[in-house]
Amino acid sequence: MRLVRLVDQDRPAIRFVLEGQDCSARAGDTLLTAILAGEGSFLRCSEFGDGPRAGFCLMGACQDCRVVVEGLGPVRACATECAPGMVVRRA
Amino acid sequence: MRVAVVGAGPAGVRAVEQLVRAGLRPLWLDEAPDGGGRIYQRPPAGFTRGARALYGLEAAKATALHATLDALKPVTDWRPGTLVWDIGADPRQLHTLREGRAAAQDVDAAILCTGAMDRVVPLPGWTLPGVTTLGGAQIALKAQGCAIGRCVAFLGSGPLLWLVAYQYMKAGATIAAVLDTTPFATKAQALAGLPHDPATLAKGLYYVARLRAAGILVAEGVTPLAIEGEGERGVTALHWRDAAGRERWLDCDALGLGWGVRPELQLADLAGVPIRFDPVQHNWVPERDAMGRTSVRGIYLAGDGAGIGGADVAEMAGACAAQALLADAGLPADAALVRRLQARLRRQARFRAALERAFPFPAQLAASMPDETILCRCERVTAGELRAAAEPEGPQGAAPEVNRAKAFTRIGMGRCQGRVCGMAAAEVLAARLGCGVAEIGRLRGQAPVKPLPFIAAPEAEEAA
Amino acid sequence: MTAPVEADVLIIGGGGAGCSAALHLARRGARVVLLERGLVGSQASGANYGGVRQQGRHPAELPIARRSHEIWRRLPELLGTGCEFVQTGHLKLARNEAEAAELVAYLDVAASHDLRLEFLDGAALRRRFPWLGPAAIAGSFAPEDGSANPRLLSPALARAARQAGATLLEQAAVTACQHEGGRFVVEAGGRRFRAERLLNTAGFWGGQVAAWFGEAVPVRPHTPNMMVTEPIPYVIEPNVGVAGGNVYLRQIPRGNVIIGGGHGMGDPAVPMSRPLAQVTLQAMRRAAALVPALEGVSVIRSWSGIDGMMPDKIPVVGPSGTTPGLFHAFGFSGHGFQLGPAIGAILCELALDGRTETPLEGLSIRRFLAPRPMPAGAAMT
Numbered sequence: 024m025r026l027v028r029l030v031d032q033d034r035p036a037i038r039f040v041l042e043g044q045d046c047s048a049r050a051g052d053t054l055l056t057a058i059l060a061g062e063g064s065f066l067r068c069s070e071f072g073d074g075p076r077a078g079f080c081l082m083g084a085c086q087d088c089r090v091v092v093e094g095l096g097p098v099r100a101c102a103t104e105c106a107p108g109m110v111v112r113r114a
Numbered sequence: 115m116r117v118a119v120v121g122a123g124p125a126g127v128r129a130v131e132q133l134v135r136a137g138l139r140p141l142w143l144d145e146a147p148d149g150g151g152r153i154y155q156r157p158p159a160g161f162t163r164g165a166r167a168l169y170g171l172e173a174a175k176a177t178a179l180h181a182t183l184d185a186l187k188p189v190t191d192w193r194p195g196t197l198v199w200d201i202g203a204d205p206r207q208l209h210t211l212r213e214g215r216a217a218a219q220d221v222d223a224a225i226l227c228t229g230a231m232d233r234v235v236p237l238p239g240w241t242l243p244g245v246t247t248l249g250g251a252q253i254a255l256k257a258q259g260c261a262i263g264r265c266v267a268f269l270g271s272g273p274l275l276w277l278v279a280y281q282y283m284k285a286g287a288t289i290a291a292v293l294d295t296t297p298f299a300t301k302a303q304a305l306a307g308l309p310h311d312p313a314t315l316a317k318g319l320y321y322v323a324r325l326r327a328a329g330i331l332v333a334e335g336v337t338p339l340a341i342e343g344e345g346e347r348g349v350t351a352l353h354w355r356d357a358a359g360r361e362r363w364l365d366c367d368a369l370g371l372g373w374g375v376r377p378e379l380q381l382a383d384l385a386g387v388p389i390r391f392d393p394v395q396h397n398w399v400p401e402r403d404a405m406g407r408t409s410v411r412g413i414y415l416a417g418d419g420a421g422i423g424g425a426d427v428a429e430m431a432g433a434c435a436a437q438a439l440l441a442d443a444g445l446p447a448d449a450a451l452v453r454r455l456q457a458r459l460r461r462q463a464r465f466r467a468a469l470e471r472a473f474p475f476p477a478q479l480a481a482s483m484p485d486e487t488i489l490c491r492c493e494r495v496t497a498g499e500l501r502a503a504a505e506p507e508g509p510q511g512a513a514p515e516v517n518r519a520k521a522f523t524r525i526g527m528g529r530c531q532g533r534v535c536g537m538a539a540a541e542v543l544a545a546r547l548g549c550g551v552a553e554i555g556r557l558r559g560q561a562p563v564k565p566l567p568f569i570a571a572p573e574a575e576e577a578a
Numbered sequence: 579m580t581a582p583v584e585a586d587v588l589i590i591g592g593g594g595a596g597c598s599a600a601l602h603l604a605r606r607g608a609r610v611v612l613l614e615r616g617l618v619g620s621q622a623s624g625a626n627y628g629g630v631r632q633q634g635r636h637p638a639e640l641p642i643a644r645r646s647h648e649i650w651r652r653l654p655e656l657l658g659t660g661c662e663f664v665q666t667g668h669l670k671l672a673r674n675e676a677e678a679a680e681l682v683a684y685l686d687v688a689a690s691h692d693l694r695l696e697f698l699d700g701a702a703l704r705r706r707f708p709w710l711g712p713a714a715i716a717g718s719f720a721p722e723d724g725s726a727n728p729r730l731l732s733p734a735l736a737r738a739a740r741q742a743g744a745t746l747l748e749q750a751a752v753t754a755c756q757h758e759g760g761r762f763v764v765e766a767g768g769r770r771f772r773a774e775r776l777l778n779t780a781g782f783w784g785g786q787v788a789a790w791f792g793e794a795v796p797v798r799p800h801t802p803n804m805m806v807t808e809p810i811p812y813v814i815e816p817n818v819g820v821a822g823g824n825v826y827l828r829q830i831p832r833g834n835v836i837i838g839g840g841h842g843m844g845d846p847a848v849p850m851s852r853p854l855a856q857v858t859l860q861a862m863r864r865a866a867a868l869v870p871a872l873e874g875v876s877v878i879r880s881w882s883g884i885d886g887m888m889p890d891k892i893p894v895v896g897p898s899g900t901t902p903g904l905f906h907a908f909g910f911s912g913h914g915f916q917l918g919p920a921i922g923a924i925l926c927e928l929a930l931d932g933r934t935e936t937p938l939e940g941l942s943i944r945r946f947l948a949p950r951p952m953p954a955g956a957a958m959t
Binding site: 086097 | 833873
Binding site for chain 3: 199200202203207209216218384508509510511514518521522527528529531560561562565566567568569570571572573
């Protein structure tokens, strides 16, 4: 867990799949929140060997929160709402 | 007449409002699902906090803007969740991406209200999980109800530093420290005797006082040295030097950093609007007149994307740009409104200049970053690699400007196209070449404005 | 204006050909001045796809391509950098029977120039290159070919040329150019330069230089539409093209896939050029048809540059038809990057020796020049 749910968290639970693992999130979470406030500590790995990344700008500009969603292709996790049943990969 | 407005923040909403008032039904495109811009971004459905909790002292403005936004949706061609990834000249076309599909829209004129993002200075360790921009830290809280970590440090300079820290405190987050790189004297000198916008000033002082009263470590005139941490664990500490020159370590598991904001001007650039360096803002800004007109026919600019002015200025500039468009198109314009807004904008500009002097971009911090710092986080290019590109003895000779340095090192060639590192990269290169940052140039805009997935491309018309 | 700077050879245009000529000339001790309007390698030489390919070339170009291939292999010793040249092979694909027939027909052309090619049918193709989609039905593989980083070549040639004693002036647009008393006088950047020999390596703008000497040719601006993807795992080793050439792609070991296809727009008078969104989208479709794995990827950047396109799609290389001491090498029609290093060597020989061993048949500027009308005085007698 990286993000801390502080306020406004009384929302229905939803399920999604991250790297084949069944995960829990809350309705209205972005994928970034769903992953980083849940089980995941990072969103992607740098292609150039300098380690994991977990987003940076959170406003769709830096492109460092790229994940791949089945059916949507590569998306910005910070700007994509986590829908129930979404299948997400870090590649 | 086909008119488009790109962006539904303060500038976009007020631009559309004027267009609709004049009887037009503009095409209105915004990347976010529900408009509002970054400052007045609304949480998704299901969040229950009220405007006061979300926007604090700006709640009334936010509520008013949202009301206008919602009222305008049914009387415009409203397209939320839509990225404009390129803009063509002849015919004038906006190339869009929505729900994974590319499309093109013909327009006669467009008002670009593309906003801003944080201006950052890379530090060793800034790519670690747990490090975000100040704006990012704010969005996590505002739009998702989350803190970026259990124990959060804030670093940088400018009004947002104090505002975000205050908002985190109010929401119950644990704050490790608020570290301002600007010395107190610089701020006091710039702001003293310039009460052009006493409300903004008063708000800033209020936030600082409340943070101090809560016993949070607050320091000014600091120098950040490195963010420490490792792999998936992410940030563990910030290594910094205080104003007295003492090296210190601060335990934290998250860090929000930023030094003001810079315009998101890629679309204006692609539309062919000339871009100039503004030494007061220390930003590259698109050239426009006081009304938001550009030298490119049919292209108008408003809001922070047209030069940083903040949300209040953006609202006024949006209305002005729409009025300019209406006047240029021979449609009835509201001259009295324009006179009133222009007078207020002039006053705001004086305040803004004082603000920029109070919170200067730490060019020296950027220029002196250690060689091993990852400068371009997309392509993993270090400051040392960029400096090597300035060496006449290098295999390609010295790069005399930033686009040539990009060609040699791949700096700014990644997914963000240099949005994040471009300003700092120019400082590093300018320092090494011994010239001013304006002479180094800027990374030129290239389509797509943001990555364009292959699945978005419509099926080719011909069989293979 | 002060007295002109004297040189043995002047060069107009600092792309790969011009910079290579400066290098070769300086290494032979000639006093050489190169004049470049912007920075070296700013247009076609720097903005191109980076293909280093012999396969598929017009027979008239193949001798130059063969010679250039040898120079490419020696770049590290010549320049101190290989400019990321890698011999990954070039795979030219057919997507239908007509395109396959085109590949087969070229096998004879290649053989007559000692260019080794391997023809692969659909099954062999997919065995060897499993990342290929079903769109490709046959292919022709040229193992000696490959690719390089176009952004590095001209600057590296320029640096080596300067080290060898050449003068290369950037931001020095030519404002006047004359031939008087057997010598060329060129004005650029507020200075004058004079030499007995002049090399025209000005790309698209080479047409203008030729026109100054009464050799107007029908050269058009050519603006390739280029793009690059985000980095993905490295699988596409060869440089990939198709018969007909409407899409081409290569992957660099860092992972990015560079894709070209179609034309953007440009204005040589500015100069400016840019890709076109619809063309980008079309090339993306065509690329994904060849390599289905691209469906999960994004394009992150696109660009163009201005080259000169000749009506017959092969360049003008060789002596002027009107003016002794003037040598042309321009209008590379979208495929000059590989040729550049050898063009420099050839121009050096033409300028200093008056001849070259490399056959230039079919590339002379005379092919575009109308037969001269007989002078009026002559007709009278």
